[in-house]
Amino acid sequence: MKNQKPYPPQLPLRFFRWYCNPRLQDYIEGDLTEVYERRAKNGKLKADVLFSIDVLLLCRPGIIGRRKNNYSTNSIDMFRNNFKIALRNLWKNKPSTVINVLGLTTGITACLLIALFIQHELSFDKFQSNRKRIARVVMEYGFEGSTETHKGTFTSTKVAPVLSRTFPEVEKGVRMTDADAILYLNNEPVTEPNFMYADSSFFNTFDYEMLQGNASVALNGPKKIVLTESMAAKYFGSENVIGKTLEVGTNKTPFEVTGVIKDYPKNSQLQFDFLASFSSMGQNQEKTYFNANYTTYLLLSDELAFAPLLEKLDPFMEKEMAGTGATIRFHLEKFNEVHLYSPYTAFASNTSITYLLLLGGVALLIIIIVCSTYVNLSTAKSIERAKEVGVRKVSGAARNQLFWQFIGEAFVVCCLSVLVSFCAAALLLPQFNSFVSRNFLVTDLLSPSFLLITFCITILISLAAGSYPALILSGMQPARILKGLFKNSSSARRLQQSLVVFQFSITVFLIVCTVIIRNQLNYIQNRNLGYDRTHVLTMFIGWGTDSKQVETFKSELKKHTQIKEVSRCASTPVSINGGYSMRLPSMPETEVIGVFANPVDEGFVAASGLQLIAGEDFSEADMRGAEIQDEKLRRYQYILNESAARQLGFMPEEAIGRELILNSGGTIKGVVQDFNFQSVHNAIKPIVLFTAPWGGRMIIKISGDDIPGTIAYAEQQWKKFIPNRPFEYSFLDETYARMYKTENQLGKVMSLFAATAILLACMGLFGLSSYMMQQRMKEIGIRKVLGASFMNLISILSGNFIKLVIIAIVIACPLAYLIMQSWLSDFAYHTDMHWWIFMIAGLVIVSITLLTISIHGLRAMAENPVKSLRSE
Amino acid sequence: MKNYQLGEFEEIVLLTVGILNNEAYSVAIKDEIESRLTRTVSMGALHTALLRLEEKGYLKSFSGESTEDRAGRPRRYFEITALGKKAMLYAKETREQLWKAIPKAVLEYQLTIGN
Numbered sequence: 002m003k004n005q006k007p008y009p010p011q012l013p014l015r016f017f018r019w020y021c022n023p024r025l026q027d028y029i030e031g032d033l034t035e036v037y038e039r040r041a042k043n044g045k046l047k048a049d050v051l052f053s054i055d056v057l058l059l060c061r062p063g064i065i066g067r068r069k070n071n072y073s074t075n076s077i078d079m080f081r082n083n084f085k086i087a088l089r090n091l092w093k094n095k096p097s098t099v100i101n102v103l104g105l106t107t108g109i110t111a112c113l114l115i116a117l118f119i120q121h122e123l124s125f126d127k128f129q130s131n132r133k134r135i136a137r138v139v140m141e142y143g144f145e146g147s148t149e150t151h152k153g154t155f156t157s158t159k160v161a162p163v164l165s166r167t168f169p170e171v172e173k174g175v176r177m178t179d180a181d182a183i184l185y186l187n188n189e190p191v192t193e194p195n196f197m198y199a200d201s202s203f204f205n206t207f208d209y210e211m212l213q214g215n216a217s218v219a220l221n222g223p224k225k226i227v228l229t230e231s232m233a234a235k236y237f238g239s240e241n242v243i244g245k246t247l248e249v250g251t252n253k254t255p256f257e258v259t260g261v262i263k264d265y266p267k268n269s270q271l272q273f274d275f276l277a278s279f280s281s282m283g284q285n286q287e288k289t290y291f292n293a294n295y296t297t298y299l300l301l302s303d304e305l306a307f308a309p310l311l312e313k314l315d316p317f318m319e320k321e322m323a324g325t326g327a328t329i330r331f332h333l334e335k336f337n338e339v340h341l342y343s344p345y346t347a348f349a350s351n352t353s354i355t356y357l358l359l360l361g362g363v364a365l366l367i368i369i370i371v372c373s374t375y376v377n378l379s380t381a382k383s384i385e386r387a388k389e390v391g392v393r394k395v396s397g398a399a400r401n402q403l404f405w406q407f408i409g410e411a412f413v414v415c416c417l418s419v420l421v422s423f424c425a426a427a428l429l430l431p432q433f434n435s436f437v438s439r440n441f442l443v444t445d446l447l448s449p450s451f452l453l454i455t456f457c458i459t460i461l462i463s464l465a466a467g468s469y470p471a472l473i474l475s476g477m478q479p480a481r482i483l484k485g486l487f488k489n490s491s492s493a494r495r496l497q498q499s500l501v502v503f504q505f506s507i508t509v510f511l512i513v514c515t516v517i518i519r520n521q522l523n524y525i526q527n528r529n530l531g532y533d534r535t536h537v538l539t540m541f542i543g544w545g546t547d548s549k550q551v552e553t554f555k556s557e558l559k560k561h562t563q564i565k566e567v568s569r570c571a572s573t574p575v576s577i578n579g580g581y582s583m584r585l586p587s588m589p590e591t592e593v594i595g596v597f598a599n600p601v602d603e604g605f606v607a608a609s610g611l612q613l614i615a616g617e618d619f620s621e622a623d624m625r626g627a628e629i630q631d632e633k634l635r636r637y638q639y640i641l642n643e644s645a646a647r648q649l650g651f652m653p654e655e656a657i658g659r660e661l662i663l664n665s666g667g668t669i670k671g672v673v674q675d676f677n678f679q680s681v682h683n684a685i686k687p688i689v690l691f692t693a694p695w696g697g698r699m700i701i702k703i704s705g706d707d708i709p710g711t712i713a714y715a716e717q718q719w720k721k722f723i724p725n726r727p728f729e730y731s732f733l734d735e736t737y738a739r740m741y742k743t744e745n746q747l748g749k750v751m752s753l754f755a756a757t758a759i760l761l762a763c764m765g766l767f768g769l770s771s772y773m774m775q776q777r778m779k780e781i782g783i784r785k786v787l788g789a790s791f792m793n794l795i796s797i798l799s800g801n802f803i804k805l806v807i808i809a810i811v812i813a814c815p816l817a818y819l820i821m822q823s824w825l826s827d828f829a830y831h832t833d834m835h836w837w838i839f840m841i842a843g844l845v846i847v848s849i850t851l852l853t854i855s856i857h858g859l860r861a862m863a864e865n866p867v868k869s870l871r872s873e
Numbered sequence: 874m875k876n877y878q879l880g881e882f883e884e885i886v887l888l889t890v891g892i893l894n895n896e897a898y899s900v901a902i903k904d905e906i907e908s909r910l911t912r913t914v915s916m917g918a919l920h921t922a923l924l925r926l927e928e929k930g931y932l933k934s935f936s937g938e939s940t941e942d943r944a945g946r947p948r949r950y951f952e953i954t955a956l957g958k959k960a961m962l963y964a965k966e967t968r969e970q971l972w973k974a975i976p977k978a979v980l981e982y983q984l985t986i987g988n
Binding site: 025027028029030031032033034035036038055058059060061062063064 | 943946
């Protein structure tokens with residue numbers, strides 16, 4: 002019957018149902034059907050067409066209706082109600098709220114700071130509009146007959162002009178080099194660390210806003226200089242500085258100021274306060290590709306020019322270097338990738354992308370720990386919420402409504418924590434800044450992009466932390482709950498247990514790593530390096546400073562009672578990197594031994610506390626011998642270390658008096674004990690100390706009784722003898738510590754991270770055990786009545802947790818062992834991983850667990866068992 | 874003087890609802906207008922007019938029984954409210970006043986031309 006009836010066309014009908022106001026839909030659809038059926042008697046097709054026309058004509062403002070209108074008030078009410086319930090619940094369960102908020106706050110604060118750092122590092126060089134088509138040139142060179150090559154951002158002055166002449170892809174070439182320069186502020190010498198020389202094409206390639214002067218001509222011609230705004234204020238005050246002169250260097254060369262640029266963002270790979278014209282250096286040569294002391298940037302015609310240019314560069318350079326016995330290849334680095342991806346540092350130190358990923362991983366791990374604490378607590382709590390869920394379900398709540406309600410609760414807790422975290426992050430910012438050596442401001446925390454990141458983190462955490470409890474709670478069966486047949490499901494318990502194991506594994510892992518890293522750092526600090534670095538001052542006196550002047554300075558210094566020894570040398574014993582080659586006269590000329598060497602004077606061995614094991618120290622006469630102008634008469638004296646002697650095939654005593662050719666001929670005068678003249682990452686290598694009067698540094702061994710007085714005396718003498726240099730000094734042990742900056746930072750990060758993890762894990766455990774205790778209140782009461790002691794109770798209550806913690810220890814220790822082994826193997830000299838480190842970590846964790854649980858145990862103990870047993 | 878707003882089509886609909894008395898629902902109104910005035914009425918125009926009249930308070934509606942020929946959907950019947958009656962009377966009176974004010978000659982002339 003029904004199928005014989007003509008049925009209106011579906012598409013217009015569906016369209017009608019879609020737009021029509023639901024209040025009117027039934028009536029109008031009835032009308033449409035009635036009219037349609039009447040018309041259909043005269044032909045279905047015509048009726049269909051007329052039906053469609055009717056539907057189209059009905060589509061007008063009075064009839065189109067918004068469906069959601071019907072529900073909107075209701076859902077707002079529900080939202081308000083959910084919010085209220087959430088707040089009441091948080092207020093009711095204060096301990097767990099505090100634990101959750103504290104935990105989340107700790108985690109989110111850490112994440113915020115890490116995110117701030119990562120965002121800053123990713124933003125490097127973004128303000129350069131040409132960044133996509135600027136290339137930094139990396140040179141790789143090697144010599145024929147050897148496969149060894151060296152790579153770096155060093156290039157000679159020839160590269161930029163030749164490449165921009167030869168290749169159409171290269172629009173501009175910019176050569177730069179940075180140096181520290183001595184300037185004079187009120188006639189006092191000041192060392193300015195960020196002094197850079199650059200070609201005049203600099204301002205065509207890079208974006209810097211000129212406040213005064215003309216960018217296109219500012220660096221044309223020698224002895225021109227451009228300052229940043231703040232430096233202009235420092236040296237000249239607020240007046241117009243164009244045309245003023247600035248005296249540069251110890252010989253006070255006048256430079257004409259031709260421009261002032263606006264202070265630029267600090268997240269830049271080019272760091273300079275002063276920009277002098279490249280021609281001022283007088284180094285412009287196109288003879289050789291060697292003598293590579295400069296950095297070259299190329300502005301390419303567009304960002305696609307990298308590959309074609311690279312293809313042409315190799316054949317070109319092969320032709321250029323033909324017959325010279327050396328090979329040079331050029332590589333191009335994209336300017337906007339230098340900061341994160343380049344292993345070569347030119348001006349500002351790079352941050353490796355792996356480091357950022359590592360930090361991101363740390364942040365993620367923290368979030369996971371925090372979320373698992375939340376999950377643990379709220380699944381434990383779910384028994385309390387079960388009744389509510391039951392009633393809600395009976396009153397018609399859909400599962401997804403309940404789900405979003407509990408997610409919403411997590412979101413409320415999260416928002417609360419984010420607010421607290423912002424305050425905490427703002428307070429911790431100064432410490433964080435000194436920690437990562439950046440300069441973040443509180444306003445950076447409030448920038449729109451950062452707020453967006455924070456919002457994303459909040460949503461992510463609410464979803465991650467809230468979804469499991471929400472699933473568990475919303476999935477409960479109302480009939481069973483309301484009958485009172487409710488227990489935590491076994492899957493929830495399993496999840497809780499595995500989360501506890503997970504958290505504690507991380508904690509144990511971090512404790513072990515921290516202890517081992519700390520051990521190694523201690524070992525580095527206290528290791529007998531073979532030289533004495535306490536109470537040793539070093540100063541930079543400048544290369545080739547007149548030796549007579551320095552000699553008098555030295556003898557004046559030695560007059561002070563506190564100054565024990567003074568030496569002029571090229572490098573301090575902390576870090577000696579000068580590479581030389583040596584050979585015995587008996588060896589063929591082509592056979593040489595690579596060796597490190599340090600030009601020193603007669604005071605070096607005594608000032609740095611090296612131990613002579615054979616022969617004797619340099620004397621003043623030896624120094625005179627090395628100072629002779631005539632190369633034929635000049636005699637060098639050498640002191641080797643044991644390794645060098647061994648390499649030459651001598652026992653220490655045998656070496657004394659032998660001839661050795663380093664630069665030119667000389668005699669081995671003594672042998673010292675091996676000492677670490679490089680980072681302990683490297684094994685001790687052969688080294689030769691040789692007599693030379695031109696070292697640029699001075700080391701002064703003082704007694705350490707009156708350090709300020711001694712330094713004041715040294716400064717007073719300095720002013721007399723080296724007046725054109727600022728008096729700057731540092732202590733050798735500080736220099737040594739600075740060499741292990743990365744390791745120290747790692748140590749600090751790990752300690753912090755470990756502390757956070759312990760804190761969070763304990764909080765989680767604390768919350769979890771408190772809920773377990775509440776559930777077992779009756780059992781405890783009965784046990785007490787039957788005469789259980791405190792220890793009995795604790796062992797019963799903690800047994801389960803201890804088991805979990807031991808599993809965690811078993812998982813974490815081998816992992817920590819493997820990872821730390823690979824870290825330690827980077828050091829040539831390292832501590833051993835003693836078994837007791839693992840023991841201690843395990844004991845610490847077990848006792849922390851016991852402590853946490855016994856807090857509840859004590860409370861349960863103190864309570865009168867009548868209380869828990871009376872009510873039923 | 875109270876201002877009763879009533880458009881031309883609205884007035885026709887209101888009058889037709891009066892004619893149909895208790896049988897006034899949209900399809901019937903449509904048929905009635907179409908047969909009496911020989912003009913086609915689109916469903917959309919009719920429904921909007923009915924809605925507007927209801928909003929103004931000249932009509933009220935009630936749901937009728939659902940019938941087989943409407944695929945089980947109810948009819949929506951309309952009846953005129955007291956306010957609606959006043960509005961109709963007001964419209965009629967104003968027209969009559971205006972009719973009366975027209976000089977006889979104008980009408981006669983018109984009529985003769987028309988004939």
